[in-house]
Amino acid sequence: MNASVRALLNRFPRLKALLKRILGWVRPSAGVSSNYVQLKAGEAEEESSRLRAAWQAEELPRKQRELVDEQLLAYRRGEPVDVFDVMTRALRALPSDVRGMSVLEVGCSSGFYSEVFDIAGMGVAYAGCDYSDAFIALARQKYPALRFDVEDATAMNYGRDTFDVVISGCCLLHIPEYQAAVAETARVARRYAIFHRTPVVVGQPNKYYRKQAYGVETVEIHFNEPQFLDLLASCGLELIGTYTLDESVHGGVGSATRTYVCQKTTQ
Numbered sequence: 001m002n003a004s005v006r007a008l009l010n011r012f013p014r015l016k017a018l019l020k021r022i023l024g025w026v027r028p029s030a031g032v033s034s035n036y037v038q039l040k041a042g043e044a045e046e047e048s049s050r051l052r053a054a055w056q057a058e059e060l061p062r063k064q065r066e067l068v069d070e071q072l073l074a075y076r077r078g079e080p081v082d083v084f085d086v087m088t089r090a091l092r093a094l095p096s097d098v099r100g101m102s103v104l105e106v107g108c109s110s111g112f113y114s115e116v117f118d119i120a121g122m123g124v125a126y127a128g129c130d131y132s133d134a135f136i137a138l139a140r141q142k143y144p145a146l147r148f149d150v151e152d153a154t155a156m157n158y159g160r161d162t163f164d165v166v167i168s169g170c171c172l173l174h175i176p177e178y179q180a181a182v183a184e185t186a187r188v189a190r191r192y193a194i195f196h197r198t199p200v201v202v203g204q205p206n207k208y209y210r211k212q213a214y215g216v217e218t219v220e221i222h223f224n225e226p227q228f229l230d231l232l233a234s235c236g237l238e239l240i241g242t243y244t245l246d247e248s249v250h251g252g253v254g255s256a257t258r259t260y261v262c263q264k265t266t267q
């Protein structure tokens with residue numbers, strides 16, 4: 001899909017949701033996510049453990065970066081990119097001015113959100129971590145002035161309250177122990193935690209899919225939304241904002257992709 005079609009769809013999220021329903025998936029670029037297979041209850045645990053390390057594959061950073069570079073170019077030209085726009089809106093809407101705040105992105109891939117924040121003039125002090133050596137190597141090569149660490153989202157080597165804002169960067173959906181990753185996000189955040197691009201369902205339990213991401217087999221979890229919100233609250237996070245990227249309802253069952261913004265309530 002070329003950049004202008006994507007920009008058009010970003011302006012019309014309902015059309016995008018409709019196409020997604022008809023075509024199964026509207027790809028931002030050929031081959032990003034495909035071949036979704038819903039896992040049965042008995043398979044979910046075993047498959048998500050088997051594929052836990054999938055994003056550490058050596059070939060993923062180069063493949064993802066091809067798409068990201070296209071999106072960054074469009075964003076620099078002033079075109080809307082929905083996922084970037086939602087994140088910058090979420091940061092700007094925080095109760096305190098985000099300028100000068102330290103921001104950690106967990107699951108940062110090649111660190112491209114640092115460039116998004118730069119283009120958008122956010123004025124934040126960005127750092128990123130990811131469990132993939134290959135992604136972090138590319139991030140360090142692309143942005144040598146910034147700090148990047150190899151860290152697993154479920155057990156990070158940062159102290160409590162280290163960063164003003166911690167962004168869980170669309171990685172929970174790939175982590176079987178996602179509860180531990182939410183708790184860790186809350187622990188290292190001093191003021192705010194943002195769960196970006198989180199797929200949720202309403203009226204049904206967590207759903208698990210096996211899919212291909214950039215041609216690599218991975219698992220994707222879609223979280224029961226009320227339970228997910230309870231999890232945030234149990235980790236001392238108060239929900240203060242929700243941004244919806246897409247949503248649909250079929251036969252009384254809802255699904256959506258949202259960015260949740262939370263304020264830390266406990267120290």
Ligand SMILES: C[S@@+](CC[C@H](N)C(=O)[O-])C[C@H]1O[C@@H](n2cnc3c(N)ncnc32)[C@H](O)[C@@H]1O
Binds near residue numbers: 109153175197
């Ligand atoms: C879909 S990409 C998200 C990239 C970017 N943050 C975004 O929002 O578009 C998911 C990232 O999460 C990382 N990831 C997956 N499991 C992880 C884990 N257990 N700990 C840290 N990072 C993980 C992957 O390596 C990958 O870079």
